[in-house]
Amino acid sequence: xxxxxxxxxxxxxxxxxxxxxxxxxxxxxxxxxxxxxxxxxxxxxxxxxxxxxxxxxxxxxxxxxxxxxxxxxxxxxxxxxxxxxxxxxxxxxxxxxxxxxxxxxxxxxxxxxxxxxxxxxxxxxxx
Amino acid sequence: xxxxxxxxxxxxxxxxxxxxxxxxxxxxxxxxxxxxxxxxxxxxxxxxxxxxxxxxxxxxxxxxxxxxxxxxxxxxxxxxxxxxxxxxxxxxxxxxxxxxxxxxxxxxxxxxxxxxxxxxxxxxxxxxxxxxxxxxxxxxxxxxxxxxxxxxxxxxxxxxxxxxxxxxxxxxxxxxxxxxxxxxxxxxxxxxxxxxxxxxxxxxxxxxxxxxxxxxxxxxxxxxxxxxxxxxxxxxxxxxxxxxxxxxxxxxxxxxxxxxxxxxxxx
Numbered sequence: 001x002x003x004x005x006x007x008x009x010x011x012x013x014x015x016x017x018x019x020x021x022x023x024x025x026x027x028x029x030x031x032x033x034x035x036x037x038x039x040x041x042x043x044x045x046x047x048x049x050x051x052x053x054x055x056x057x058x059x060x061x062x063x064x065x066x067x068x069x070x071x072x073x074x075x076x077x078x079x080x081x082x083x084x085x086x087x088x089x090x091x092x093x094x095x096x097x098x099x100x101x102x103x104x105x106x107x108x109x110x111x112x113x114x115x116x117x118x119x120x121x122x123x124x125x126x127x
Numbered sequence: 128x129x130x131x132x133x134x135x136x137x138x139x140x141x142x143x144x145x146x147x148x149x150x151x152x153x154x155x156x157x158x159x160x161x162x163x164x165x166x167x168x169x170x171x172x173x174x175x176x177x178x179x180x181x182x183x184x185x186x187x188x189x190x191x192x193x194x195x196x197x198x199x200x201x202x203x204x205x206x207x208x209x210x211x212x213x214x215x216x217x218x219x220x221x222x223x224x225x226x227x228x229x230x231x232x233x234x235x236x237x238x239x240x241x242x243x244x245x246x247x248x249x250x251x252x253x254x255x256x257x258x259x260x261x262x263x264x265x266x267x268x269x270x271x272x273x274x275x276x277x278x279x280x281x282x283x284x285x286x287x288x289x290x291x292x293x294x295x296x297x298x299x300x301x302x303x304x305x306x307x308x309x310x311x312x313x314x315x316x317x318x319x320x321x322x323x324x325x326x327x328x329x330x331x332x333x334x335x336x337x338x339x340x341x342x343x344x345x346x347x348x349x350x351x352x353x354x355x356x357x358x359x360x361x362x363x364x365x366x367x368x369x370x371x372x373x374x375x376x377x378x379x380x381x382x383x384x385x386x387x388x389x390x391x392x393x394x
Contacts, residue, residue, distance in 0.1 A: 013311040015234040022238070022304055058315060087312055109308050112301055 003028040005051040010034070010041045010067065011085070012059040016108075020054060020085060023112050027119065038062025042070065045077055052122075057086035057093070065097060072101045081122050085110065140177035144170065186334050189327065220321045227314045234310040241304045248297050251289065258286050 007029055011017045017034050024032055033050070035041035037059040044050065053071065055064040064084060071077045083104040084097055094105055103125075104118040147170055154163040262282060269275040 011311070013231070013314055015231055015238070015307055016311040018235070018238050019304055019308055022242070023301070026301065087315055108312055109305075112305060 004031055005029070006031045006033065006049050007052045007054060008033050008035060008041060008044055008050045009054045010036070010038065010059070010064065011056040012036050013056075016056065016085075020115075023115050024054075024119075026112070027116055038064060038067030038070070041067055045071065045080070046074075048076075050080060053080050053082045055082065055084055057084060057088045057097075065093075065100060068097065068100045068102055081126060083118060083122060085115070137177050137181050140173055143173060182334070186331060189331060219324050223317050223321045223324070227317055230310045230313060234307040237307055238304060241300050244300050245297065248293055248300070252293055255286075255288070255290060255293075262286055 007024060009017050009020050009024070009032060011020070014036075017036075021032050021034070033044060035044055038055075039062040041053075041055070042062075045053070053067075055067055057064040064086065068082055068084070071080060071082060078101075081103040082101070083106065084102050085106045085108065087108040089107045097105055103122045106114055106118050147166055151163055151166050154160075154166060262279075265275075265279055265282060269279040
């Protein structure tokens with residue numbers, strides 16, 4: 001796995017963005033940018049160079065599931081692996097995210113080990 | 128409204144229904160259909176009043192609960208040191224938003240300390256590695272010079288390996304970092320409660336409007352006052368919950384308006 005890939009972390013809570021950023025840094029990823037909802041995330045994604053997207057679900061203006069669907073519908077973005085880190089834990093929601101093409105789903109509250117495991121799995125599958 | 132209605136409510140209505148049912152049977156048995164019809168009409172009227180009273184009482188207690196919630200929170204000893212903050216907050220939703228703000232800034236302070244601690248751990252690890260390299264050099268030099276052997280052994284004794292402790296320290300600091308995610312989860316829940324409180328308050332105002340309209344149709348006193356209060360209420364409603372929270376004077380007067388309105392309706 002390349003450690004210098006550019007990662008976008010999207011969450012409306014700045015605390016959570018910081019926690020995820022710290023954990024990613026601990027895993028060796030240092031090239032991280034942030035956005036506080038789907039709407040502000042999109043222009044960052046469209047500017048190119050983002051190789052991995054970590055997003056929350058429940059956010060104001062544009063939710064994570066809508067962001068995921070938008071990414072998958074955009075020919076320039078659809079290849080980007082997406083990990084959802086969210087407190088939304090209903091079966092239906094997980095199914096919906098899976099159908100929308102999510103690559104991994106982590107339920108809050110989570111541990112560093114779980115986050116690492118899911119990220120490893122995503123990059124393993126992508127090769 | 129009169130005291131008789133005050134004492135009624137749904138329970139009182141049940142009692143009257145039983146009494147009047149006997150009278151109704153009596154009237155019908157005597158063939159007095161006119162009197163029976165009047166009785167049915169009266170009962171119907173009483174039923175309306177009983178329901179109206181119940182709804183009004185519920186509205187009143189709901190409103191009081193919201194007002195006293197605001198008072199309770201401001202007297203909370205835990206928030207005494209933030210008094211100037213509290214003074215500028217006058218409604219329940221604002222107080223809840225303040226909880227989110229407070230937990231967020233404290234979570235950030237904790238993460239700041241964790242960040243600094245983690246970089247200190249890295250410095251300690253680097254220091255140990257540097258010492259080890261120095262000792263390796265020393266080892267090479269002392270092999271040809273037996274007089275340095277004692278000094279070398281002493282140096283080795285002082286170079287304690289703390290790497291296990293440092294690894295554990297790092298792990299524990301990461302746990303502290305992760306524990307701050309409570310802020311996100313509690314924040315999301317509080318945001319939902321804020322929405323609920325806001326919804327209930329606006330529903331409450333709608334309920335007041337309906338009650339006032341019913342009174343006007345029935346020609347009950349206090350009509351003009353109600354209409355004025357209603358006009359004010361409508362203005363605030365149009366501004367939406369955010370606006371009400373921003374302008375404290377407006378919020379206070381809107382609560383008074385609701386109080387006045389409820390009082391004028393006898394609740």
